[in-house]
Amino acid sequence: MLDIISLGIVPFLVIVIVVHGYLKKVDIYDAFTEGAFEGLKTAFKIIPNLIAIFIAIGIFRSSEALDMFIDLVRPITHLLRIPEEILPLIFIRPLSGSGALGLVRDIISHYGPDSLLGITASILMGSSETIFYTMALYFGSIGVKDHGHTLRAALLSYVVSIFIIMLLIRYLVCLDC
Template sequence: METLRLIIDWASVLAIPTIILLFIGYGGYKKIPVYEVFVEGAKEGFEVGVKIIPYLVAMLMAIAMFRASGMLDILTWLASPVTNLIGMAPELLPMALMRPLSGSGSLGVMSELMKTFGPDSLIGFTASTMFGSTETTFYVLAVYFGSVGVRKTRYAAPAGLLADAAGLITAVLVCQLWF
């Protein structure tokens, strides 16, 4: 386990320098005017950053209202019969419901659960697996589609949420077996 930790730590330290070395190095080898090309590409960064603002504000506003209203408690209560079926602890439900909505929100729920039950308890273990195995779907939808000005997202949200549900349920089941 110590070696695994060492590998992981080194991999995360080395990843970015390696990519930079590889890309800029290859550019230099191919005789690309690297500085000029870099600046040209970097220019787009500003445009994209500004372009996503309205989409992000719209999405974050709805999510914040949702969180502040106490809807989460009601949804937890509504979903409890289903989660009891797979033997999921009711404490994990807010985590599962928060995960697709808000990265910082679900980070908070995960930390809270691990503080209360301990990081190596089944609940703490499952909560961190849930966090590690899914993304903040609504944020990604808003930012990615917003950056190119797509407003009609068709079936993207339901497909993304269905994938999240599958991931979260699998996390619960795998953690139960693992434990």
């Protein structure tokens, strides 16, 4: 049943939009081309921001900066009982969704989906956002240049979410850890 619904939902929505436009006496083709043109303008506005963030992510990942940063914070994360294998995911997730997904895949294939590390990686991946990419995309599309307060709030909420996730995992998944 779900297969039939999924096959028919897009044509159904197209028909509903066309009928609604006809009843409201809207020139659907003109509205479509106008919307496509606006979408292209938005895409051209955000391309420089996306190129900048992708280059920065590439430089960060290809350099040894991630490893050096992990070595720097390892004593703190050890005190907080954050698993060392999760640290790369914690630092890559705000930067790159695909990079974080690759790390989750590696953790799950190496430790298993039901392991403490697999569960932790899955929860981290599902409950956080690629902060820098999202900000570049949305703020770039509307032309916002000053986004310092948003960045600080987003990073603070990300750090708080990491502590909450670690507490939840410790008390709900791994009672004896």
